[in-house]
Amino acid sequence: MNNKYKILVIEDEKNINNLVATLLEANGYRAISAFDYKNGMMMYESYRPDLVILDLGLPDADGTAFLREIRKDSYIPVIILSARADEREKVNALDMGANDYVTKPFGSAELVARVRSALRSARHGSEMSSPDGMFEVNGLVIDYGARRVFIDDAEIRLTQTEYNIIALLSEHSGKVLTYSFIIKAIWGYNDLGSTKRLQVNMANIRKKFGAKPGKKNYIVNELGVGYRMCDRND
């Protein structure tokens, strides 16, 4: 099989790198390991991978430097590996164009799910966001053409803004969108009150969706980071 997805793993901890690579191989991907920035760059240039898994704390340079470098001319999906304490860094990396993040320590299922959904949205991104496409997950249906939303065949009446937020999240389903990303996409500008405005809109959406705290809802709250729409893997 030559058509396996190539995934570049840049992580300086040997054990973690090894683990991630093994997990990926076991799930039908081809893993390429690199242990620092320089090596990672070289591997990236010569293998042209389909996805990069990137640790932020590399020995010879910051992981975000790598991200900045490849984002100059590529939309290749990037998943960040991060420790919990780097909340700021995480948001930063997402705003700089990372597609997703996985917090250390992580379970195998979680990592593979993120990889799968990042690859899928990279493949289908354009087709999903086409004006007359449909989005469907676990009973939630979004009709982009008619700008209507249904849950279990019952229509949910949303305001313009609420619809725009839902459409945006669904176009990037499976991926965490940061508060500032959503705000910029919906309102075009970011001022003092906009986070509050977004939070109020999200609260209304939750109410209309009949979301109960702690139950499986369509939108996952990533505290301090942003929101994520569930996709078929969840």
Next chain:
Amino acid sequence: MGKPSLIFKNALITCAIQCTCFVLCLFIQIIFRNTALIPSIFVLGSFLTSFITEGYTYGIISAVIGVFAVNFAFTFPYFRLNFTIPENLVSAVIMIIVSIMTCALTTKLKQQEAMKAESERERMRANLLRAISHDLRTPLTTIYGASSAILENSNEFSDEQKHKMLQGISQEAEWLSRMVENLLSITRLDSGNVKIIKTPTVLDELIDSVLIKFNKRYPNRNVTVNIPDEFVVISMDALLIEQVLINILENAVQHAEGMTELSLKVYTSNGKAFFEIRDNGAGISAERLKNLFLGGSSHNDVPPDRGKGNMGIGLSVCRTIVKAHDGDISAVNLKEGGVLFRFSLNMEDSSDEQQI
């Protein structure tokens, strides 16, 4: 000293006290037509200044100001400086001596207090460390033992046995990672000079996130939730408060014997948000209750084996986090059985930083 704000504050105190003295003396001079009281008022002033401000500087400055003020305004010749009269000189010397001695005394007192607080913190830290090292050993034994057994004698175990051992490794590792998270928070906050960054957090989203994580760990535990219907925003470090809630819920699951109901209630009142976690288990002994949040058992040593008894650490993390938010945390036994944990947070951020 060193901090400009502190210097400003001390200078302000010195100024205020000296001005009050001066005005008071003016009144006394006008009303009683007598200057005998005046030096003693300035002595009192420089005594107060030395007592309130830090270090020697301000006390001595105020004594000197006092000397000049008395000499200038309140002794003959009025409104002219004159140090040739012996009484004036003697009173000047007395004032300076009084303020130097007061400064020395209060500085010593403050140093002693700081030392006492420091040694208390040290003691708590030592207790915590001892409890932690003990708690870490148990899961590590399982992880090390099971993984090396599988590596070395893979063929001798049945698939089922291997699965069981791997499950043990996974569970213990997960527990360890939570423990480390707790430790990180406590060391980060306990050092005192780290300010937490509060962001406006929607209560719904916080509770949702807490319950999802809690349900992942304890799928069979039902938590009854009661939160206000309206849109509530509370200023906090969401990840830390999430940790507090999970620790308290988890503490109930692990330690409240005979518990059948676990509930989480949030309500707001007077600009504060109150979080209540209630169980109907066996309750906590009065002795235990006293030191519940102080990091392990603080007097007697850690019992030789108490399994996964990270009660002390989990709850002392809660206390540290809530304290860092300027909130209060408490636990009481309920009459009808079980324990009620309650903590409160200010809804609005009183400090000026508000960002995402």
